[in-house]
Amino acid sequence: MSASNLKILVGDDSILARKQLKDVITKYTDNPEFIEAANGQEAVDKYSETNPDLVFLDIVMPVKDGISAVKDIIAINNKAKIIIVSSVGTQNQLKSAIEAGAKDFIQKPIRSEQVEAVINSHAGGN
Amino acid sequence: MYAQFFGSYLLNKNAVSAEHLTTAIAALSETHIKLGTLAMHKGYMTASEVDEVCFLQTREDKRFGEIALERNYLFEDQLEDLLKSQNPDYLLLGQTLVDMGVLSNTELESLMIGYQEDNKLDESPEQEANIEETTALITHFFENSGRDLTGHTLMYMNLVFNNLVRFIGEDFTPLAPVSCTEYNTTYCVTQAISGPVTLTSGVDMEPDVAMAFASRYAKMEFNEFDEYVSASLEDFLNLHNGLFSVNMSNMYSEEIELQPPMHEESPVITMSEDSFVMPVIYPFGTVYLLIII
Numbered sequence: 430m431s432a433s434n435l436k437i438l439v440g441d442d443s444i445l446a447r448k449q450l451k452d453v454i455t456k457y458t459d460n461p462e463f464i465e466a467a468n469g470q471e472a473v474d475k476y477s478e479t480n481p482d483l484v485f486l487d488i489v490m491p492v493k494d495g496i497s498a499v500k501d502i503i504a505i506n507n508k509a510k511i512i513i514v515s516s517v518g519t520q521n522q523l524k525s526a527i528e529a530g531a532k533d534f535i536q537k538p539i540r541s542e543q544v545e546a547v548i549n550s551h552a553g554g555n
Numbered sequence: 556m557y558a559q560f561f562g563s564y565l566l567n568k569n570a571v572s573a574e575h576l577t578t579a580i581a582a583l584s585e586t587h588i589k590l591g592t593l594a595m596h597k598g599y600m601t602a603s604e605v606d607e608v609c610f611l612q613t614r615e616d617k618r619f620g621e622i623a624l625e626r627n628y629l630f631e632d633q634l635e636d637l638l639k640s641q642n643p644d645y646l647l648l649g650q651t652l653v654d655m656g657v658l659s660n661t662e663l664e665s666l667m668i669g670y671q672e673d674n675k676l677d678e679s680p681e682q683e684a685n686i687e688e689t690t691a692l693i694t695h696f697f698e699n700s701g702r703d704l705t706g707h708t709l710m711y712m713n714l715v716f717n718n719l720v721r722f723i724g725e726d727f728t729p730l731a732p733v734s735c736t737e738y739n740t741t742y743c744v745t746q747a748i749s750g751p752v753t754l755t756s757g758v759d760m761e762p763d764v765a766m767a768f769a770s771r772y773a774k775m776e777f778n779e780f781d782e783y784v785s786a787s788l789e790d791f792l793n794l795h796n797g798l799f800s801v802n803m804s805n806m807y808s809e810e811i812e813l814q815p816p817m818h819e820e821s822p823v824i825t826m827s828e829d830s831f832v833m834p835v836i837y838p839f840g841t842v843y844l845l846i847i848i
Contacts, residue, residue: 442815443793445773445786489793491815517614517797521810538613538794 432552433459440472441487453544469493473501484511503530510551561645562728579651581838604628700731707752718795732833738824744788746816751809757845764840789816
């Protein structure tokens with residue numbers, strides 16, 4: 430059974446990556462509402478404003494990187510469900526992001542089964 | 556990888572024009588059969604196994620055959636059989652140029668002998684050049700333009716060529732890299748990396764070329780120059796530099812820090828004398844690769 434009516438924040442400086450992720454999420458959820466952020470600071474600000482059910486965050490972003498954004502969001506809500514979307518070559522930062530409070534991660538280029546698994550795992554009850 | 560550098564060799568010897576070469580390489584890519592397609596045709600691999608190997612090439616800098624062996628999708632004798640089934644691509648390029656009437660068989664024979672001697676190639680190399688041969692080809696390519704590449708920089712450029720083949724297509728010819736202290740940009744995306752190797756790499760191209768480049772990279776059809784096209788160029792650089800970072804970590808336990816890729820707003824980039832610009836000709840246009848040191 431797919432999750433429904435999820436409010437999902439997608440933080441990535443690449444509009445292409447945001448589109449690809451939204452397209453895949455739409456396959457596995459009913460009626461998702463997307464909030465987009467193009468850098469870490471925007472993601473933190475939009476998290477405060479919208480209190481989303483799930484957050485997908487890239488690591489390497491301008492203005493504020495993903496790890497700092499994870500820390501700031503966790504400071505707002507320590508139960509925030511943050512999924513890191515890591516690029517190839519950012520394994521070291523990935524560890525820091527998990528330590529900062531991210532709940533899970535998927536790797537770029539994203540695969541639909543990875544996205545399905547994290548949605549089922551972290552938002553399956555919605 | 557032989558055909559790309561054979562093309563460059565032919566241009567260097569003034570044996571063909573850039574236009575003829577582009578036409579021949581485009582025709583070559585239509586006739587060249589990829590290893591995965593051959594493996595499916597022979598019943599050695601399923602389509603999903605081929606897809607899996609292609610995907611894994613976005614995670615680690617390895618050849619198709621190497622990953623297929625690691626995953627037990629192919630046995631070694633099957634891989635050897637597949638490699639033998641492929642025609643050496645630079646012979647095919649030569650044959651295409653003869654068929655087009657650009658070269659005679661006599662001219663081709665002489666050029667092939669020269670190319671083999673200059674690059675110390677076997678007389679009948681298999682389709683997939685091995686790592687040492689590819690490195691030698693690239694070293695020689697840069698030496699011909701008066702530039703000695705060694706160590707990490709050579710490794711970086713080796714990966715550039717491999718990633719162009721993997722993610723954009725093998726139907727390209729690199730032209731001799733040139734030094735320039737001021738470079739006028741058209742639409743340019745750059746990404747800085749730092750650590751044991753500190754440099755900024757970039758791709759610059761006309762908007763219509765960027766649309767074609769992005770369409771190939773993202774596997775989407777882009778008919779107008781928009782932010783998705785720009786993001787595709789940035790993603791390509793990010794993936795390339797990420798793979799380089801993985802290689803550095805795996806081979807030398809050294810970490811590379813990546814800055815976010817960015818669109819260069821400045822119409823002119825000032826570069827040091829060690830920096831260079833390398834035009835790469837594709838059938839859809841020329842991509843200018845910038846290595847800013």
